[in-house]
Amino acid sequence: MFELRRVSKIYDETPALSDVNLAIRSGETTALIGPSGSGKSTLLRLMIGLTAPDRGTVFFDRVDLAASDLLKVRTRMGYVIQDGGLFPHLTARQNIVLMAEHLGWDPVRREHRVEELAMLSDFPLDGLERFPSQLSGGQRQRVSLMRALMLDPDVLLLDEPLGALDPMIRVGLQAELSAIFERVAKTVVLVTHDISEAGFFASHLVLMNEGRIAQSGSLRELVHEPASDFVAAFINAQRSPLESLA
Amino acid sequence: MNEEFSVKRADPHGAAREGAHLLISGRLDFRDSARLKRAIRGLLKPEESTIRFDLSNLQALDGGSTAVLLALQQELQAAGKNAEVIGAEDRVRALLELYQNHGACAPTSPHSAPHRVPIFEQIGRTSLEIRDALQSWFAYVGDVLAQALIAIRLPATVHWRDVGRMMERAGADGLPIVALINFLVGLVMGFQAAVQLKQIGANLFVADLVALAQTRELGPLMTAIVVAGRSGAAFAAEIGTMQVSEEVDALHTLRLNPYRFLVFPRTLALIIVVPLLTLVADFVGILGGLVVGVTGLDLSVNAYLIETRLSLDAWDVFSGVLKSVFFAGAIALIACQRGLATRGGAEGVGRSTTSAVVAILFAIIVIDAVFTVLYHVFDI
Known part of the structure; x- marks a missing residue:
């Protein structure tokens, strides 16, 4: 559904994305995760055409976003x-x-x-x-x-949709949203900094760090086969303190 | 209970040829920093080229002592020695990395002179800033014109529903303060004129002066200033907040154009409301003068009103109202531009609001001056 080829974006001389390649399959729920400033929201903004890449190309349904009528394309995105x-x-x-x-x-x-x-x-x-x-x-x-x-729309793009909610409401809404995603059967791209939320919603996780993809795959792959120290540290940092009491 | 820190050499035979191995144990607190530095320096020998700070027995350290430890490491490295930290457990290492990544700050001295920027560099930077500001203004004006043409062709794409609400906020809600201020302006003008005109027995001409000054100049000007402070600031803050909370982005994704959704309804509302407020301002300003004329100059209400009517013609009132249309356009367009240009959270909204009001007041004075010159040149 989406394909990003060698995409880079710089804000005020600070690289937000560097040479990112990413493919998002149709009908799948993908979560973009990572710490603040890792470039996950920029990636989402590029997909919906709110920002243009400085280098590289963003394809939506095999068509270059830069060459398409954004107003028309956006009717296919929520x-x-x-x-x-x-x-x-x-x-x-x-x-x-x-x-x-x-x-x-x-x-x-x-x-x-x-x-x-x-x-x-x-x-x-x-x-x-x-x-x-x-x-x-x-x-x-x-x-x-x-x-x-x-x-x-064909695609739903959600930027930290539950980020501003308190934990009780968040958990309840997570289950409801997940059920809605299942019922509407659309391609969903979700940005979150919470790995458990990403794992709850998405089958495919993309972990970002400093404007690059640190690792992508299932939650299981990220947890059991971290590709770098950063991935391991990011996952460890999100382990609940309650786990140590269990 | 907090265990005190200790530093000792882990190489029992003293200085090894390959360097010193210092074992730091216990808990480090910023208050221990001076003692830590003294202890480390006391244990080092000048000929040692490699120093290892072994933190494997360190239970905890705070931010201050982390910074001191890293500063010491940098000091040794600057002296050509190989200083490294080893054996730190995860939490300690995370803190060290955090401070390391933040980079060292240059020491500041209260007596150090501020960095002087050469004059040509200052001129260059300012010129570039002016160029950028002009560029963004021209781009904005271009966008407004282009979108206005689309709005004329496709009027249904403008969010007309907002016009009534904006008119109510800028007009009905602002009416009491506009009326009060203009009444007081008329009153003050009447008093000031009365003092002078009384001396030459020209009491009646207070009515002429107040009427002409109020309708041609002060009514439109004071009304525009009040609207700038109320509605201009509100528009900039409102759109600025929408910008920083990504509501403007949401508009784009909904295929709605911010000019047709936000800017035009506000501009149209002010263009309708400000001339009406100006007419009210003219009326209450004259009323203020009437109060002075009747109470301070012993003029009858009738005489004052007849003199006012004789001194004014329709053009006097219309010339002020015409100006107010341009004031209204400037207030709305500048406020919306500043709102849309907002960056950087709540602080950015505050900056946009302040700069919107300042820019609007400047624009109002410039427009007023242009109209005054034009009226004078064409003798109207």
């Missing part, structure tokens, strides 16, 4: 950001239908789709008339996911 990125002056419903409205969908079709998505994400229908500030963190993320799914 994007969810950390805090939801909901517009505070619009209700949940208005946020969800924003893009469909601009594309001229008729109101009946819009309503039908919103109800479908509310059921899919277990969101109460009366909550649709509330503003983002009146929703809980988990509900905001659900609305953001519904907005991303409104046009039924």
Whole structure:
């Protein structure tokens, strides 16, 4: 679905990505993990065309993103950001239908789709008339996911979707999101710094460090066959202190 | 209980030809730093070219003592010796790596003179900054014009729903403060004029002065300044916050253009609201002058109003309102530009808001000066 060939990106003379090669297969859930500043969010922004690479090429469905009509391509992608990125002056419903409205969908079709998505994400229908500030963190993320799914995109890109939530809500939403991903059967690319969350959602993990891919593979491979000291250290650093008490 | 640190030579026969092996044990605290340095220096011999700090028995160390240990290592390396740390357990090694990777800082002295940048370099840097600022402004103006053409062709792509909300915030909510300030401006102008005009028995001309100054100059200007402080700052902060919280990115991914979604509704709202506020400002400013005329100059309400009516023609009011349209455009476009250019979190939002207000006030004064010159040249 996505292919990045020798992609580099530099911000203010600091390399954010250096010579990255990556392929993301269709229908698979891939997690980009790594410490802060490792380049995982930049990678996601390149995939959705929010940033252009300084070197290299990003292909989406075998077409060079730089040569394609980004507006058209983005209707095939749904994007969810950390805090939801909901517009505070619009209700949940208005946020969800924003893009469909601009594309001229008729109101009946819009309503039908919103109800479908509310059921899919277990969101109460009366909550649709509330503003983002009146929703809980988990509900905001659900609305953001519904907005991303409104046009039924081929790919879902999620940048730390659960990063701003407290642990209890996070665990509950993890299970729900995972079930949603399974039901919608889409290609999902997820950015997280939490390796257990990455392992929970994704079959394919890409561990980034200083703008390069340190290792990619399954969680099992990363844990049992770390390719470098960094990979081993990253995994050890995320072992829960509770493990030592068990 | 904290165990005190100790340093001893691990090579029992004293200085080995290949160097010293120092075993550091216990817990190191920053308060022990001076003693640590003294102890290490006391154990080293000048002819030793290799020094190994063995931390295998070190139980813990804090950031301060890590920095001291690394500084000592660097000092020995600078003296041409081979100084290395060995045997550190994971936690200690992680701390050492953290401090090592951070790099050494040059020692600072309170008396050291600040680094002087040569004058030509300063001129060069400033010129480049000005060039970059101009470039980004031209790019912004170009984008605004291009998007405005698209908005005219495809009006449904503009987020019109926001216009009413913005008008309410900038207009209805701002009305009391605009009215109060302009009333006081009229009042103050009336008082100042009265003192002078009374001396030559021209009391009645206070009405002329207040009416003309308020409608042609002060009404539009004071209104624009209040709107700049309220709405201009709010727009910059709002869009700046959206920028740093990636909501503007979300717009792009939703195929929505930030100009048509954020900039145009705000600009249109101000272009509608500021002239209306200016008319209100003109009215209450004249009212302020009337209060002075009636209470301080013994003029009748009727006489004051008749004189005001005689001194004003429609152009006086319209010329001020026309200016206010340009003020409104400048306030909205500059505020939105600063908001969209925000970088760097909450601090960046603060910077954008401040710079938006300063730039808007400067633009208002420039526009006012241009209009004044034009009106003067064309004698209107």
